[in-house]
Amino acid sequence: MSMLMQHGVFDDFDGKFEARLRSHQTVTRTASMREGQITLTNPIAVLELKFDFEVLDRLHEPSFVGVERQTSKGSTYMIYEIIALRPTHFQMLGMDVAMPTVLRKEYLDTIDSSWGKSDETWIDIVAVPTNYRMDQEKDGQLKFTRARLVPLTGSKVHLLSNDTVKKFMCVEGGLPVGSLLGFNMPLTVKLESMIKYHAGLFGFTGSGKSNLASYLIREAVHGMPDLKVVIVDVAGEYPIHLLDLLGKHGLIFSTEDFTDSAINFLNSQAVPETLEEEVAEDVLLEKIEDLFKQKKVQKLSLSAPKEAQAITLGFIMSILQ
Numbered sequence: 406m407s408m409l410m411q412h413g414v415f416d417d418f419d420g421k422f423e424a425r426l427r428s429h430q431t432v433t434r435t436a437s438m439r440e441g442q443i444t445l446t447n448p449i450a451v452l453e454l455k456f457d458f459e460v461l462d463r464l465h466e467p468s469f470v471g472v473e474r475q476t477s478k479g480s481t482y483m484i485y486e487i488i489a490l491r492p493t494h495f496q497m498l499g500m501d502v503a504m505p506t507v508l509r510k511e512y513l514d515t516i517d518s519s520w521g522k523s524d525e526t527w528i529d530i531v532a533v534p535t536n537y538r539m540d541q542e543k544d545g546q547l548k549f550t551r552a553r554l555v556p557l558t559g560s561k562v563h564l565l566s567n568d569t570v571k572k573f574m575c576v577e578g579g580l581p582v583g584s585l586l587g588f589n590m591p592l593t594v595k596l597e598s599m600i601k602y603h604a605g606l607f608g609f610t611g612s613g614k615s616n617l618a619s620y621l622i623r624e625a626v627h628g629m630p631d632l633k634v635v636i637v638d639v640a641g642e643y644p645i646h647l648l649d650l651l652g653k654h655g656l657i658f659s660t661e662d663f664t665d666s667a668i669n670f671l672n673s674q675a676v677p678e679t680l681e682e683e684v685a686e687d688v689l690l691e692k693i694e695d696l697f698k699q700k701k702v703q704k705l706s707l708s709a710p711k712e713a714q715a716i717t718l719g720f721i722m723s724i725l726q
Contacts, residue, residue, distance in 0.1 A: 414539075414547065415471065415563040418463070424454040424530070424562035426472055429555065450485055452530035452562050456492065458521050461528060464490055466587030469565040469573070470532060471539055472556045482539040483556050484549075484565070484573065485532035495525040537573070549573055580624055582617060596625055600632070616677065619646035626650060633725050641674040648692050651701060656724065658705040667693040670702065 416422070428451045435444045450472065454460065464487060471482035494516040500509060519526055538552035547569065565573070567588050574585060579593030599621065606614045622634055636643050644657060651657060663669040667690045676689070696702050706715055 413566050414541075414569050416566040417563065418457070418460050421457045421460050422454070422564050424452050424470070424564075426556050426558055426560045426562055427451045427453045427529075428558060448534055450532045450534070450556060452532060454528040454530055454562075456521060456526040456528055461490070461492065463564075464528070464530070467585070468587070469535070469570055470530075471563045471565055473560045473562070474538070474554055474556055476554070481552075481554070482563070483552070483554055484535045484537045484539055486535055487530055487532045489531040491529040491531075492520065493527055493529050494519055494523075539569075539573070547572055580621075582621070596621065596628065600625060600629075615642040615646060619643060622647065623650065626654075635725070644670075645674050645676050645680065645689065648689070652692060652695055652699070655701065657696065657702045659702065660705050662704055663697075663702065665697050665702075667697060670697075 429448065430451075431446050431448050433444060433446050435442055452470070468487040470485050470487060472485055474481050474483050496512050496516055500512045502509075504512070534553075536551055536553055537549050538554065540548045540550070542548050549572075567590065570585070570588055571590055575590070575593045576595045577593075580596045581591040581593050583592050584590065585592045606618055608614050622636075625632055626634065638644070644651060647655070661673060663673070670693050671686070671689060
């Protein structure tokens with residue numbers, strides 16, 4: 406047993422996780438867009454894993470693996486994320502719909518009775534690179550660094566343990582922003598780095614992007630009182646999420662004229678369904694009315710008429726100050 410296995414870096418399911426890198430390839434896709442065509446290339450790895458029901462059940466959850474890679478300076482582990490599984494039987498490769506029905510049924514009966522019992526079954530795994538490598542330092546600590554090493558066919562593959570995934574994905578002492586799916590642990594981030602550098606939130610409509618962004622803004626303002634936050638809100642989502650902060654420190658500028666009506670303002674906002682279930686409408690209206698009384702909702706003009714504030718660089722700088 407390797408030293409990394411002994412230290413709980415990998416989880417081999419008592420020897421049941423036996424995997425190798427079968428191939429490494431680049432997939433190219435072309436998509437047509439309004440601006441023209443775009444071509445995307447993605448490297449993927451195909452792993453071959455000994456069939457086992459317990460391992461198969463585990464891999465239906467999000468998983469990361471380390472692919473061994475020999476270098477001129479020793480061995481390292483390239484970290485890949487599993488994205489697809491395909492339990493495979495040797496006879497599946499030769500079966501075709503053009504076969505007679507009786508023969509095809511015989512093949513299917515043989516395949517069905519072989520799972521977990523025959524050496525002719527295995528699991529094909531598709532994995533994508535995270536572009537990180539993992540090394541163990543002299544003091545035994547794990548070190549994760551960016552790398553684009555190409556893995557070598559036939560290399561051994563190991564499943565990362567939950568503890569290793571935590572060290573790889575989570576910032577020690579960081580801000581919890583949710584749970585890591587499949588690992589039963591909080592995902593923690595370094596908020597200062599997200600603000601100082603670039604960060605993006607991506608997901609389908611209703612997946613919680615605005616809710617998470619509002620939570621991060623709230624935590625950032627709480628932890629860094631001198632921080633200035635500018636939100637360009639095209640869908641009317643953030644005033645309700647951050648209503649209490651706006652009442653204390655914020656300003657709202659809108660090209661829409663609400664005629665100082667709290668109900669008009671509320672009707673223009675996308676109120677999360679979960680919030681509607683927890684907070685009565687009259688409570689929201691009371692908070693919004695307070696914004697109008699404090700002159701915190703102002704009309705903004707793109708053409709600069711006299712009755713509205715024009716957008717100029719000087720105006721923006723004055724607000725930030």
